[in-house]
Amino acid sequence: MIASIQTVKALLDGADRIAVLTGAGVSAESGVPTFRGADGLWKDLRAEDLAHPEAFSRDPRLVWEFYNWRRSLLADCKPNRAHHALAALEAHAPSMLLMTQNVDGLHHAAGSSNVIEMHGSIWRVKCTHCSYTAEDHSPLPELPRCNSCGEMLRPDVVWFGEQLEPGILHSCVESAAHADIFMTIGTSGLVQPAASLADLAKRHGAVTVEINLDPTPNSGLVDFSLQGKAGEILDKLIP
Ligand code: BV8
Ligand code: ZN
Secondary structure, three states, X not given: OHHHHHHHHHHHHHOOOEEEEEOHHHHHHHOOOOOOOHHHEEOXXXXXXXXXXXXXXXXXXXXXXXXXXHHHHHOOOOOOHHHHHHHHHHHHOOOOEEEEOOOOOHHHHOOOOOEEEOOEEEEEEEEXXXXXXXXXXXXXXXXXXXXXXXXXXXXXEOOOOOOOOHHHHHHHHHHHHOOOEEEEEOOXXXXXXXXXXXXXXXXXXXXXXXXXXXOOOOOOOOOEEEEOOHHHHHHHHOO
């Protein structure tokens, strides 16, 4: 793998248009549970069963308990060296776009500014009835209510079965289609449409790099599959 790291490092040094997709594995070294790892369960429930509009309409109190638990956990989490390395990469290549599936806000906290939060933010709430939305890091009540119309608030994240904002998806597809290098980091490559961006980038001529602890469905199609911890590998790639 050393040869691959040296090769990818040289490619990054010379690249202009760098597109990066991150997932929960990038935040793992900050102590944030991943979605599908052993730590991904909450009260024996899978995140996928709770991050769902049906789950919310069936039992909003349970879904809010799940999100308030995650917000309280995240309140003490700091960006790790993977987040900082990607912020340093952006400083080196200002045209870089960082697309994240994560909702934890840790890329912004590390100083990355050219970030697309594909699946929204756990720190933002929105009203289930009116256009009210707010960024709020303080602890929320069990069933938060809208300041404007009094109806129930929900987390401003994209749940399973919900579409990504069309503008956001378009920007991600455009970035992958025009990238010199496309890097997918810390994601199991299972959640669509994010998981298809690596293949799209490759089909449009990008050099594709995967950094992940475990093999994924994308490992066989990328040009470089670097298996290991994102922080360790990115530290070697980005001085
Ligand atoms: C949509 C926000 C269309 C909420 C999330 C096509 C085929 C099959 C299914 C579908 C399809 N199209 C749509 C679907 C359904 C669904 C889907 O993809 N399901 C999957 C599970 C099969 N997709 C959707 O519903 C999407 N919507 O496509 O709409 C549509 C069209 C018309 C009408 C209606 C709809 C919406 C998807 C967004 C869901 N929301 N999050 C919240 O966070 O609460 S997704 C959720 O999963 C998180 O965002 C998370 O980031 C994301 C992806 O997971 P990963 O980040 O990859 O995390 P995971 O735990 O899986 O993996 C972590 C990896 O890190 C592991 O591989 C591990 O090895 C590695 N790792 C661990 N530690 C480290 C490490 N790597 C490096 N270093 C380490 N230290
Ligand atoms: Zn409202």
